[in-house]
Amino acid sequence: MCKTLKLLLSGLMIVIPVSLLQSQNRTSSPFSRYGMGELNPQGFSRNQAMGGTGIGLRSAGYLNNMNPASYSALDSMSFFFETGLQSLTQNISENGASESFSEMNFDYFALGFAVGPKMGISLGFRPATQAGYDFQSLQTANNDSHLLQIKGEGNFTDLYASVAYSISPSLSAGINASYWFGDIKHTSFQDFVSDPNAYIYGSRTEHHIGTLLFDLGLQYTTLLDENRSLTLGLVFRPQTAVSGRSSHLVARGTGYDVQGDLFTNNDTLSFSSDSWRSRSFEMPLKLGVGASYTIQNKLILAADYSTERWADVQFPDFNTQTANTNYFALGAEFIPNERTGNRYHQRIRYRAGLHYAQDYIKINNNQLRDFGMAFGLGLPLGRSNTSINLGFEYGNIGTGQSSEMKETYSKFTLGFTLHEYWFFKRKFD
Numbered sequence: 001m002c003k004t005l006k007l008l009l010s011g012l013m014i015v016i017p018v019s020l021l022q023s024q025n026r027t028s029s030p031f032s033r034y035g036m037g038e039l040n041p042q043g044f045s046r047n048q049a050m051g052g053t054g055i056g057l058r059s060a061g062y063l064n065n066m067n068p069a070s071y072s073a074l075d076s077m078s079f080f081f082e083t084g085l086q087s088l089t090q091n092i093s094e095n096g097a098s099e100s101f102s103e104m105n106f107d108y109f110a111l112g113f114a115v116g117p118k119m120g121i122s123l124g125f126r127p128a129t130q131a132g133y134d135f136q137s138l139q140t141a142n143n144d145s146h147l148l149q150i151k152g153e154g155n156f157t158d159l160y161a162s163v164a165y166s167i168s169p170s171l172s173a174g175i176n177a178s179y180w181f182g183d184i185k186h187t188s189f190q191d192f193v194s195d196p197n198a199y200i201y202g203s204r205t206e207h208h209i210g211t212l213l214f215d216l217g218l219q220y221t222t223l224l225d226e227n228r229s230l231t232l233g234l235v236f237r238p239q240t241a242v243s244g245r246s247s248h249l250v251a252r253g254t255g256y257d258v259q260g261d262l263f264t265n266n267d268t269l270s271f272s273s274d275s276w277r278s279r280s281f282e283m284p285l286k287l288g289v290g291a292s293y294t295i296q297n298k299l300i301l302a303a304d305y306s307t308e309r310w311a312d313v314q315f316p317d318f319n320t321q322t323a324n325t326n327y328f329a330l331g332a333e334f335i336p337n338e339r340t341g342n343r344y345h346q347r348i349r350y351r352a353g354l355h356y357a358q359d360y361i362k363i364n365n366n367q368l369r370d371f372g373m374a375f376g377l378g379l380p381l382g383r384s385n386t387s388i389n390l391g392f393e394y395g396n397i398g399t400g401q402s403s404e405m406k407e408t409y410s411k412f413t414l415g416f417t418l419h420e421y422w423f424f425k426r427k428f429d
Helices: 002-021 045-049 068-073
Strands: 079-094 097-115 119-141 144-166 171-191 200-223 228-237 244-253 267-275 286-295 299-308 325-334 349-363 366-380 387-398 406-420
Touching: 045 325, 045 349, 045 366, 045 387, 045 406, 068 097, 068 119, 068 144, 068 171, 068 200, 068 228, 119 171, 349 387
Parallel strands: none
Antiparallel strands: 079 097, 079 406, 097 119, 119 144, 144 171, 171 200, 200 228, 200 244, 228 286, 244 267, 286 299, 299 325, 325 349, 349 366, 366 387, 387 406
16 A cells, blocks of 8 residues: 555656746736735645755665755765645635735755765756736726726746755755746736727836845754754855846737737837846845754744845836845644554644745835744655655734735645655665
């Protein structure tokens, strides 16, 4: 039975990532209208179920992309595949009106393995940011009514490679190289519905990037006794110029073009396309610290804090207001009895956590805030490190102003961690 499930998971890990190459509506949040869109949280299914912690987590049996130094802890004879799916439900409310949206998407794919007793490597890809919204409203100006439609779509993908090395039994260092690429489009239309012969006016702004980013990580572990340990973690990304370009099209017409141009009979009023110069757009400096307290095979308590200095960088979109982010997270994982042979429920990993974040976007000079709580289970398959990881997260995003838009969300995550002894020399066939 366990071998059958492993084969099934292997097949899913091969097939599921192909969906990332297809167009996906990963969010319906109106807040993704600004800047780079909605930033995708770091961490795999285990991290997310522990409140988004991971800077100070080390494990021989799980991949952790929140600190590249963690990969030096991987078992030297093991090979890990990890992938995940996410189901997201969002409720958008404003001034007593509300609307709900639901999506299911591929979340990430990663593999990791050790190179000798001191070095670990991981490769993978995941969505980094996403835009996805489609709203319309009837507006009046100078006694003339028009239908305003705004729409955004696209995402930036993070393709990464990490390497970690154990400098000493207590200290590990790692570096992560990420290639971010993709397109995000923001489109708006003004349709003067009172006059069927009037032109429809539209505009489209498109951002395209293809840039390389580097993150550095450190982890220091001290043994408190034979069963307890404390790990401290640090991650850092320098402020980095981003390579890309932006284009802006303004046009008018009488019929919409769903294939790509704004209108079937496009009358271009203006068009511009500019490559970003050295400092026209930058990714901000990032700094994060974390800690974890571990009772071996029993309990993990984790805490993280990170900040990104978005107020110090420029956007090619001058309509976006940015602010420095602050992210706080707490998490826990409990295993009743990992060594039991006949009580499966005692080998399940029970996880919980919560987070509070100040987002990088400001609306009307008010910074977005995100508060959420999470719960999860790690379901082992047989006696191996292969597992199915379930998670649920509930939270809300808004500025805290009662008159402004608010988003309530719930996420279900389904993750697969496939473990194989690929480097173990068998004595028997």
